[in-house]
Amino acid sequence: MQFFGGSEISPSPPAPTASGNNGHMMYVFNRNGVCLLYREWNRPLRTLDAQQDHKLMFGLLFSLKSLTAKMDPTSAVEKGNLGMPQLPGQGCSFHSFRTNTYKLSFMESPSGIKIILVTHPRTGDLRESLKYIYNLYVEYVVKNPLYTPGSPIRCELFNTTLDQYVRGIA
Amino acid sequence: MAAIYSLYIINKSGGLIYYKDYGSAGRMDTNDSLRVASLWHSMHAISQQLSPVSGCLGIELLQADTFDLHCFQSLTGTKFFVVCEPGAQHMENLLKFVYELYTDYVLKNPFYEMEMPIRCELFDINLTQAVQKDRVAFLGR
Numbered sequence: 349m350q351f352f353g354g355s356e357i358s359p360s361p362p363a364p365t366a367s368g369n370n371g372h373m374m375y376v377f378n379r380n381g382v383c384l385l386y387r388e389w390n391r392p393l394r395t396l397d398a399q400q401d402h403k404l405m406f407g408l409l410f411s412l413k414s415l416t417a418k419m420d421p422t423s424a425v426e427k428g429n430l431g432m433p434q435l436p437g438q439g440c441s442f443h444s445f446r447t448n449t450y451k452l453s454f455m456e457s458p459s460g461i462k463i464i465l466v467t468h469p470r471t472g473d474l475r476e477s478l479k480y481i482y483n484l485y486v487e488y489v490v491k492n493p494l495y496t497p498g499s500p501i502r503c504e505l506f507n508t509t510l511d512q513y514v515r516g517i518a
Numbered sequence: 519m520a521a522i523y524s525l526y527i528i529n530k531s532g533g534l535i536y537y538k539d540y541g542s543a544g545r546m547d548t549n550d551s552l553r554v555a556s557l558w559h560s561m562h563a564i565s566q567q568l569s570p571v572s573g574c575l576g577i578e579l580l581q582a583d584t585f586d587l588h589c590f591q592s593l594t595g596t597k598f599f600v601v602c603e604p605g606a607q608h609m610e611n612l613l614k615f616v617y618e619l620y621t622d623y624v625l626k627n628p629f630y631e632m633e634m635p636i637r638c639e640l641f642d643i644n645l646t647q648a649v650q651k652d653r654v655a656f657l658g659r
């Protein structure tokens with residue numbers, strides 16, 4: 349155990365500050381994989397251009413979902429092959445993953461809207477917060493008569509409320 | 519042994535070299551476990567690309583609805599991951615202990631070929647002991 353003694357081998361960013369600057373970015377996808385919204389608050393590192401980044405993120409979530417659906421150790425029913433298309437809410441999904449530099453929280457609504465929030469690795473469980481953000485989406489975007497479903501979200505009021513809320517939680 | 523469902527070891531190129539099931543419902547067959555392992559390898563790599571800050575080393579913990587997946591990557595790129603009950607404690611320590619067993623009983627075995635599936639009786643025996651519940655609790659101390 350000496351090799352691992354004392355310090356952690358994986359470097360991680362400094363502990364979260366209380367001032368609420370720990371939200372990195374947020375994505376909203378619809379069920380076709382169209383990125384409806386991308387907000388970013390604190391992202392020093394960009395490896396890809398925006399479109400490629402969104403595609404990669406959607407691909408990661410999609411594949412992780414098929415992985416968890418296949419891996420589910422509690423259900424004995426036949427789960428089909430790895431990568432079988434799953435409807436929202438079908439099969440075992442996941443709600444977050446953590447690396448040494450960030451934590452990604454994920455929620456999928458029954459209509460296939462995916463909300464992804466990337467925060468500091470030491471933030472707690474954000475499942476309730478994502479539900480709240482989904483409610484904001486319903487209130488400010490879906491109920492906006494000028495919004496066409498499936499198009500990128502351009503609602504000033506939604507963005508400001510969202511920024512404020514994310515500052516409050518993370 | 520209820521806390522741990524299964525344990526995987528994958529080599530640096532994503533090939534499954536060890537898989538042990540400890541009683542999950544609907545056991546995976548060999549092909550499925552190979553596919554799952556290489557898929558995990560790719561997801562681990564993609565998660566590093568998407569990091570908002572530099573220095574990301576890939577997924578450490580995946581929290582699914584019915585299980586947690588803890589992953590540990592050694593400095594040489596071998597990945598150890600364990601599927602356990604949600605909220606199971608001390609899994610990082612268990613994985614590091616499995617890594618120790620791997621170095622002792624697999625890498626020091628003169629008949630073991632690097633990056634190939636692990637078939638070492640002593641490794642199996644010691645691993646089974648480590649995974650038993652009381653032992654996992656002991657590792658947490």
